[in-house]
Every structure is written in structure tokens, then in C-alpha cells.
Amino acid sequence: MRVKTFEAASMQEALDTVKKEMGEEAFILSTRTRRRPSSLGLGEESVIEVTAAVDEASAPQPKAPAKTPVPEGTGLTYALRPPLEAPAPRAAREAPRPQAAPPAPPVDLQPLRRELLEIKGAVAALKDNETRNAAILEELDRLKSMLTRLQRQGMPPAQLQLPQSLLDLYGDLAANDVEPMIALRLCEFAQRALAEQEGDAVAGRVDPERARLYLRRVIADFIPVAPPIQLEPGKMQVAALVGPTGVGKTTTVAKLAAFAQLKLKQKVALLTLDTYRLAAVDQLQQYAQILQVPMHVALTVEDLRSAFRFYQDRALVLIDTPGHSPKDTETLDQLRALLDELPDVETHLVLSATTKPRDLSEIATRYEPLRPTRLLFTKLDETSTYGPILSTLVRVKRPLSYLGTGQEVPEALELATSRRVADLILPTAKELQ
Numbered sequence: 001m002r003v004k005t006f007e008a009a010s011m012q013e014a015l016d017t018v019k020k021e022m023g024e025e026a027f028i029l030s031t032r033t034r035r036r037p038s039s040l041g042l043g044e045e046s047v048i049e050v051t052a053a054v055d056e057a058s059a060p061q062p063k064a065p066a067k068t069p070v071p072e073g074t075g076l077t078y079a080l081r082p083p084l085e086a087p088a089p090r091a092a093r094e095a096p097r098p099q100a101a102p103p104a105p106p107v108d109l110q111p112l113r114r115e116l117l118e119i120k121g122a123v124a125a126l127k128d129n130e131t132r133n134a135a136i137l138e139e140l141d142r143l144k145s146m147l148t149r150l151q152r153q154g155m156p157p158a159q160l161q162l163p164q165s166l167l168d169l170y171g172d173l174a175a176n177d178v179e180p181m182i183a184l185r186l187c188e189f190a191q192r193a194l195a196e197q198e199g200d201a202v203a204g205r206v207d208p209e210r211a212r213l214y215l216r217r218v219i220a221d222f223i224p225v226a227p228p229i230q231l232e233p234g235k236m237q238v239a240a241l242v243g244p245t246g247v248g249k250t251t252t253v254a255k256l257a258a259f260a261q262l263k264l265k266q267k268v269a270l271l272t273l274d275t276y277r278l279a280a281v282d283q284l285q286q287y288a289q290i291l292q293v294p295m296h297v298a299l300t301v302e303d304l305r306s307a308f309r310f311y312q313d314r315a316l317v318l319i320d321t322p323g324h325s326p327k328d329t330e331t332l333d334q335l336r337a338l339l340d341e342l343p344d345v346e347t348h349l350v351l352s353a354t355t356k357p358r359d360l361s362e363i364a365t366r367y368e369p370l371r372p373t374r375l376l377f378t379k380l381d382e383t384s385t386y387g388p389i390l391s392t393l394v395r396v397k398r399p400l401s402y403l404g405t406g407q408e409v410p411e412a413l414e415l416a417t418s419r420r421v422a423d424l425i426l427p428t429a430k431e432l433q
Helices: 011-022 110-125 130-153 157-161 164-175 180-198 208-221 249-263 278-291 301-310 329-339 357-366 387-396 418-425
Strands: 002-008 027-037 044-054 237-242 268-272 295-297 316-320 346-352 374-378 400-404 413-415
Touching: 002 011, 011 027, 011 044, 011 278, 027 295, 164 180, 164 208, 180 208, 180 387, 208 418, 237 249, 237 329, 249 268, 249 278, 249 316, 249 374, 249 400, 249 413, 268 278, 278 295, 295 301, 301 329, 346 357, 357 387, 374 387, 387 418, 400 418
Parallel strands: 237 316, 237 346, 268 295, 268 316, 346 374, 374 400
Antiparallel strands: 002 044, 027 044, 400 413
């Protein structure tokens, strides 16, 4: 392994020099700012000192990459490039895929079939009564439709006890990828609320729009939300974003920093623990330059302590962490050791709304040793079903902090509210039109 120290007038110049001389495979060991005599002999000047290393046995000979121009200005009205995340380790890529969930047990449709046979008999016995025939045939068509939906969606037999308006809403929840048993419980709570307010007889015939209103209220009550990151005068608030590769942690850090710096007029600093790829450091450095905020790279506990001594005057310190497979327990242990140095850190587990429900549950379990205090969902603009958000909140029992809705900085980040999530899970009748 070759280790070399570089000096430059700015962090960007230092990173460019590292890439030119050591290639993209190089990683940062440490950074610091020091003073030295001016080259013109007039006092002192600041210099950035970066120590980098590269494995010469495996690294290819580097070629000088074309320097990416940094957009001018700090208005953040231009599109920033998407976040660069570290690829999953080879072991994680070659790991066996999770086994498919066992098929749901067959639905007991025998009682419904018997009811259909009884209705058919009634139809045959009342052929001469056209009025009653029409009513019975209508009921038969409704029950046939229900049977078809039961067979297609695999509803549990308990669904047959729901009134038709809630049975239809159950289908809407299932179509939005809410887990069936969670959807059933939500509908049962809504049925209970309707019975308490409207009376049992009325609740069984409540119109669909009113049933939707009650169910939306129940969903909102199931969604725990957290307040925004609290900034207090004279106190440094620390927030760390953790999560798997590709969920958008770096972009979210930039959004939070931009909002605090530009909207709240607070002093912000960025800190990255992601030194596995030089490109990841470069990504955050570009955001820091655009926002005109300081950035520090920390590889060891001592680097971390040094950075916080330097940032004592900052109201908010945002920490970006490396993205790895949640099955990479060794890396998670190393990250936990660093975060344990910050007892007051507010840790947000960042998850993508495009991830499969079963994988979301597994990721949350794997990241539990980091003791996340919040959940933060990104990429809401890249999916059309939002049920997995609700299912994850119910299972993980952590409040929801923010929602990422795109790449724009800082506009595409919003504070999570229970009503907003309820709108995603079960839109109003007007929104469906």
C-alpha cells in the first residue's frame, strides 16, 4: 500500500491532486488545515493537508479524470447530480436471495358457496315475481363479485364480516401494498369507530365516502411522527444518517444542510465517515462548496473528536455515513463504534420507498445495533405504492421524521406528518378522480 500526503490551497484542489496521482481507488486517511509561511513572504496562509492511500497491488494505473465543473452561485436553482453510493461488498452481492414467502393458506370459501346455493334456490322459487327476482339477482351478482375478489386477493375469511364499504377500502389498501393483516386491523378499527358514532345498524350501511373518512383517521392515528431536528441557541445539534447503499443519504444531508443554512440562517457543518470511495468524499465536498459550509473527513475516533472540537460554534452538524449491505455486520460494528462517541446524536435510518416490504423489515432489524431514533423515507417520487411505509412504521415502532420526494435541494424534502402519510396510503375520493 502506498501512502502519501498532499498539500493544497483548498479541499477540492487536494482531492483533484489525489485522484490525478493515485487514481479513483484511493481513499482518504485524514485531513487537516494548518498555517504556513506565505510563499510571498507576507505573513501566513492556510493550507489543506490530505493524507491518502492506495493498494498498488490491486489498483489500476490512474488516469487524469476530467474535472467536473462546480456550478456557480449558492441559489440551488440548478439540478444537482444524484448521490454516489458505495457498491455493496462482493460477499453481499453473492449472498443468496431471500427465500420467497410461503403461499398464503387457502381461503375457506365453503360458507359463501353454501350461501350462493341458497340464493340460487330462492331465485328458482321466485321466477314469477319479477321485482324480487331483480333484487335477488343483483345480490347474487354482488356475491359473485366478492367471491372473485376473495380468490384473487386472498382475503382472510374474517373479511366477510366487514360491511361492503370497508370491504372495498380493504381492497384499496391491499392494492397499495399494505400487508393484509395490517389492512384488516385498520378496517376493523374503522368499523368499530363507525359503530360508536353512527350506531351498529347505520354503520353497516354507511356510504363509501364516509367510511373512507373514518379509515383515513384510523390510519393517521397509527403513524408516529417526529418533530424536525431541534436547533437551540448556543447548543450544537448532531444528526447522523445511516442506511444501506443507494437510498440517498448524501443528497438528504445536502437538503437538511441547505434548509438550515438558507432558510433558518443557522451555521452548519458537514462530516463524512464514508472514506471507502474517493468519489463519495468528492460528492459531499461539492455540496459543501455550493452551500459554503465546512466539511470534515473522519476515519478514526480521534478524527471525529478533532472535528467536533473544531465545530463548537456550529448549530447543526450533519453526518454522512457509508452505505453498505445490512448483512455486512463488520462494517456496521465499526460504524457503531464511531457513533458511540456521540451520545447525543440523533440517528435517522434512511430507507427507500421503492424497497420491497420484506426487505424493509430485514434492513430495519439489521440496523438496530446503531440504535436509530427516527425513520426517514426517500424516493417517494419513484414509486406508486406507499403501503410499505405504513407496514414498516407499525413493525419497527420508530417515528417518521422526513420524506424525500426527489433530487431537488432543498425543496424535495418535507417534514413528515400523519395526515400526509394517510393521504399516500388512502387518498381522498377527490384525489382519486
